Ligand SMILES: Nc1nc2c(c(=O)[nH]1)N[C@H]1C(S)=C(S)[C@@H](COP(=O)(O)OP(=O)(O)OC[C@H]3O[C@@H](n4cnc5c(N)ncnc54)[C@H](O)[C@@H]3O)O[C@H]1N2
């Protein structure tokens with residue numbers, strides 16, 4: 326039995342950072358990771374612009390301006406945002422009425438906002454001294470030309486899309502998504518929507534796992550139930566070998582008579598990286614490598630399967646996409662309600678966290694109990710041989 330950190334290190338050793346890239350449009354780029362450096366082709370803005378509705382002026386013309394000694398300048402015209410300004414020849418003693426975001430004609434070095442003037446159209450009277458650069462947005466105020474705006478392997482957020490748009494990019498080259506194959510093993514499993522035969526249950530945990538893979542930008546290449554039949558499992562793995570980057574299986578990794586997953590993986594030439602990890606739930610989880618592909622064989626119990634997924638898949642994805650965005654997020658908190666008896670193994674306990682105040686539910690902690698996962702938002706890290714009670718400081722993992 327190995328520690329979680331060792332298991333993760335073994336998995337990461339097998340992961341090669343995604344090399345395949347694809348060009349996607351901006352709306353498709355959300356949640357993707359850039360595959361090359363993104364450089365600003367032009368400055369933003371690529372002209373000097375006004376920060377206020379007012380008058381472009383020479384600051385020096387206003388040095389003596391005050392309410393008692395206003396200064397009057399000749400107004401040459403009006404510039405709106407989006408207009409050209411080549412026709413203006415800025416001279417000391419003149420001004421141009423200008424709107425926010427409009428180009429400042431060459432020569433003017435400040436903008437006085439209209440509230441400090443008489444709003445004049447032929448001439449304008451100014452009642453406050455302006456300093457050079459006041460309300461003056463220079464070329465590159467936002468982004469300089471040639472600036473590296475996103476290094477390679479940047480995770481693209483909602484705001485990243487706006488930044489790319491501001492630079493004129495309508496598409497971006499990103500890493501191809503991870504491709505995952507999902508196999509839920511067990512004769513007892515039925516597909517939702519189908520009737521249940523005696524002793525059957527519905528395949529449930531795979532739906533949470535598949536949804537998380539999709540939500541995090543991955544592709545679920547296939548999702549199938551596999552009977553407890555070694556040949557059928559070997560066949561599925563072989564059929565999809567070239568179509569996936571990672572296989573995830575559930576069930577069949579413990580010590581039951583039908584727990585055949587480890588033997589099948591070995592029979593097709595897979596090499597175990599670890600089997601049984603020093604935590605619960607989901608202790609029997611197994612990691613293997615087969616033809617450069619990692620196979621994560623998660624415990625069958627639904628809560629255990631999802632916890633196994635949380636602990637192992639996110640770091641794997643972070644390594645594959647070379648981006649910490651995907652890593653598990655830890656926090657520190659204090660138990661404010663509930664308790665948990667001690668256990669030999671480190672344990673991940675479902676809990677409810679709000680600004681570091683953590684509640685442990687009174688019951689429903691079995692790894693076979695699924696329904697209450699929707700009411701919880703963290704996994705409390707319970708150290709081995711240590712009970713948890715109100716007042717204890719603990720680390721937790723965000724449930725994502
Ligand atoms: N004698 C022992 N028995 C068990 C041990 C042990 O050490 N000695 N370990 C227990 C622990 S801990 C766990 S966790 C489970 C893990 O077993 P497997 O990972 O081999 O999973 P299965 O036996 O196939 O299934 C367990 C349980 O989960 C249900 N299941 C499976 N897949 C799904 C699915 N996709 N959706 C919903 N439910 C699923 C399955 O019907 C079983 O009820 O072993 C303990 N036993």
Ligand code: MOO
Nearest residue numbers: 606607608629692
């Ligand atoms: O490792 Mo199991 O999930 O405790 O029942």
